[in-house]
Amino acid sequence: MDITVEGITKKYGHQKAVDGISFHVKTGEVLGFLGPNGAGKTTTMKIITCMMAPNKGGVRVGDHSIADEPMEVKSQIGYLPENNPLYLDMPVIDYLAYTAALQGVAKHRIKSRIGEMIRTCGLTAEKHKRIGELSKGYRQRVGLAQAIIHDPRVLILDEPTSGLDPNQIMEIRRLIKELGKEKTVILSTHILPEVEATCDRILIINKGKIVADGTPETLRKQATGRELLRIRIEDGDRDRVFSTLQELESVALVDPMPGMQNYFEVQSHPEHSSRRAIFEACVRHHWVLTEMTPMETKLEDLFRDLTVK
Amino acid sequence: MNKIWIIAKKELGSFFDSLTAYIMLVAFLGFSGFFTWLYGADIFLRNQADLQVFFNIAYWTLFFFIPAITMRMLAEENKTGTMELLLTKPITEWQVVFGKFTACLLLILIALLLTLPYYLTVWKLGPVDHGATLTGYLGLLLMSATYISIGLFTSSVTSNQIVAFLMALLIGLFFHIIFDVLAHNFTGGMGTFFAYLGVSSHYESISRGVIDSKDLVYFFSVIFLALVSSEIVLSKRNLAD
Known part of the structure; x- marks a missing residue:
């Protein structure tokens, strides 16, 4: 499912967080969103996921526009927000069941999907614990599991590896690469080796504007x-x-x-x-x-x- | 409809998971039981087999307990950022608000159902007016729904639960007594207007057994207004201004 971003601008007061950004992501592409803190990465992602509306411009996910058909857009997207917010007092399994139901996964499939997610994300030993008892790395996996539980065609991950140890980072990267084969993935980070390791294409943004766009190779040649x-x-x-x-x-x-x-x-x-x-x-x-x-x-x-x- | 029920079920579950529900139920039953059966102008001094004493007590206990239940509902999600998770799922803001409203109302319904032994006891003691008792419960339920929706609204505008609680009490206080006090201080049109705004006149007429469409319209419009306001607060983030 392609994502087309057309000239979106978002202002906070007088400050432009995102300033006329346009780009296109094809199915099966892993796009790395790179930029210093406060460059507008998170804002762009929030706009694509219908969390925020842009002041100008629009986004199309597949054939659906975020302004006119937000429900269709949302159901195609799996989203891991920045800082990975979770219900800390819920057990992992209950939480996944809740998100699956909200995402509209058919009732008879919920159980098997949860099992699959727990296996893919390596949560088997933790599945009955409350999320609040989990370490940061495991919470990140829960966040990822909730994002992919409805098998979305688009994945939006805001700093998926922040706060993880090197082994966990490797694992999450491998998982993202695996998922990226058939899904459209946008991930943001400010860790450079990460983009080189996982992304097919890099978009560098600074002060709300795109300053570079290309594969890691072309950018390096440049x-x-x-x-x-x-x-x-x-x-x-x-x-x-x-x-x-x-x-x-x-x-x-x-x-x-x-x-x-x-x-x-x-x-x-x-x-x-x-x-x-x-x-x-x-x-x-x-x-x-x-x-x-x-x-x-x-x-x-x-x-x-x-x-x- | 389905999504509303999913949210309501989850919220009700977390009430019982986090002890909130048990504390609230025990405190509610304890307070109203104590004042109904043991203390002051209790039920035995009335020489009449009815639950009017209980309804008068519950009118106040619920007023204080409801903001404590609703304060968490949206403020906590605002604070921890889970609101972002919720609102990027294929559900509408209205479903979020109404799901949470349903969960709170169900908890109050459970609390009221647990007072059924009061009713059965009184029934044993003498001839009870079943209709009036039923409408008394209906009045409590309508009043609860009103304060729940106000509580949800104050919870939606802040990420601080204490602020949400105090604001709900403050706004509730206007409906609970201040409008009535004002009604006493004004005569003519203003007086009638303030009396109409207060909850108590509507509550009393319903709990006396008179179900007037005027009172129902009053409750439902306050509930609707407060819920729609919360919905607007939640969708404000998504306006292109």
């Missing part, structure tokens, strides 16, 4: 327009090495790496490579070049470039 090298030069005077490197024609920026002797970070001008020039400079000055490592620009850098302004 960021690695310039070569970045880590080099180690021995037997030379630090300042001389620095100035010599800086004078090379293809080099844009030399940065002595803090705390590491003889190490430098060299950034070339776009479309240029300085490897040969560095080598030749070392030969000329009888320095010993003991290391030269090309460094990949990470998504972190792109993220920082795009969102710190």
